Amino acid sequence: MYRIGELAKVCEVKTDTLRFYEKHGLLAPSSRTESGYRIYTQTDADRLRFILRAKAVGFTLAEISELLSIELDKANWACADVKGLVDDKLSHVEQKIAELERFRRSLSSLSQACCGGPESAEHCSILEALETNCDQIRCENHRHDAKQTHKQ
C-alpha cells in the first residue's frame, strides 16, 4: 500500500505524472482513504512498472493503453496482435532513426567542411552550403511528404 508520494518515489516518477496517468486512464489507485488520498496496491505498482517498461522501449501512452487492455484480457488476444504492435512500433522507430541518420550525415559533412577557426565567417563553408543547393545536404526528408505534395 502506497500513498501517491511513496509510489512516486519508489518508481522515480512525479506525483503529477501519476495523477496524469490516472486522468488518462492508464493507472488508477485501487482505493482512497476517507479523506480522499489515493491508495495504490502492489498490483497498481506492478501496473505502473509495466507502463514504465513500455515507455522505456519507446511506446507512447496511447500505445501503452492498448497494451494494457490486452494485458488485462490476454485470453482474448493472440500473440500476433501483440507482436503486431511491437513490429509497428519497430518500423516507426527505424524510420525515425533513418531520418536522424540523414541529419547526422549532413551535419557531419558540414562540420568537416568547416575549418572551425577564428577566421571571419565570410567564407564559411557551412554557410555557403546552406546558401546553395549542394550535395552535403540530403533533402529527401519531407516528413509527411504525401500530404504535403498533395494538397497545398
Next chain:
Amino acid sequence: MYRIGELAKVCEVKTDTLRFYEKHGLLAPSSRTESGYRIYTQTDADRLRFILRAKAVGFTLAEISELLSIELDKANWACADVKGLVDDKLSHVEQKIAELERFRRSLSSLSQACCGGPESAEHCSILEALETNCDQIRCENHRHDAKQTHKQ
C-alpha cells in the same frame, strides 16, 4: 517577385507556413502591395531556401534564427561560431539516435521472442517481458535524468 501563394508553391510549403515564419521573425516579405498582399523578392526566396535547407539538416526554427543572424552579419562572426552550432546539433542528434537505437534493440528482441502466431496471448513472451524486470528491455533511458533524479 512572388505573392505568398506563388512562393509557397515554388518552395513546396504552405502559405500558412510563410505567415508563421514571418510572425516568428524568420522571413518577412520585402514589401506589400497597396492592398496589403505580401510581395517576396528573389532575395526573400533565397532566404526561405536557406531556412528549408537548415531544416533539412535538423535545425529547429530557433536555431535557424541564430544561423540567419550570423548569415546576415558574417563579418562579425567566426567559423568557430558556425561550426559550434553545427557540432552542438550533431551531438544532440547523435544522442537522440542512441536513444532510438536502444528502443530499436529492445523492440527487436521483444519481437524475436514472440511467435506471432494465432495462439492466445496468455503466455506471450512480449507481455511477460513487460511484466518483469528483464534484460530484453534496456532502461538506461531517462531522458532528463539529472532533473528527474534531483528534485521530486
Next chain:
DNA sequence: CTTGACCTTAGATTTAACTCTAAGGTTTAT
C-alpha cells in the same frame, strides 16, 4: 496547537511547428 510535509482539485502552461477557422477584401478570367 502549530509547523511542515503531504495530499486534494481544476485548470493553465509548456514546447515545436504548424494548421485551421472565421469573416471578410482583392484580382483575374470569362
Next chain:
DNA sequence: ATAAACCTTAGAGTTAAATCTAAGGTCAAG
C-alpha cells in the same frame, strides 16, 4: 459583373507528456 481563386487578420486548435499554479485540506511530530 460575377465567380473562382487568391489574399488579409486575429486567434484558436493540434500533439504528447507532462509540469505548474492556486487555493485549500490532512496528518504526524514536537
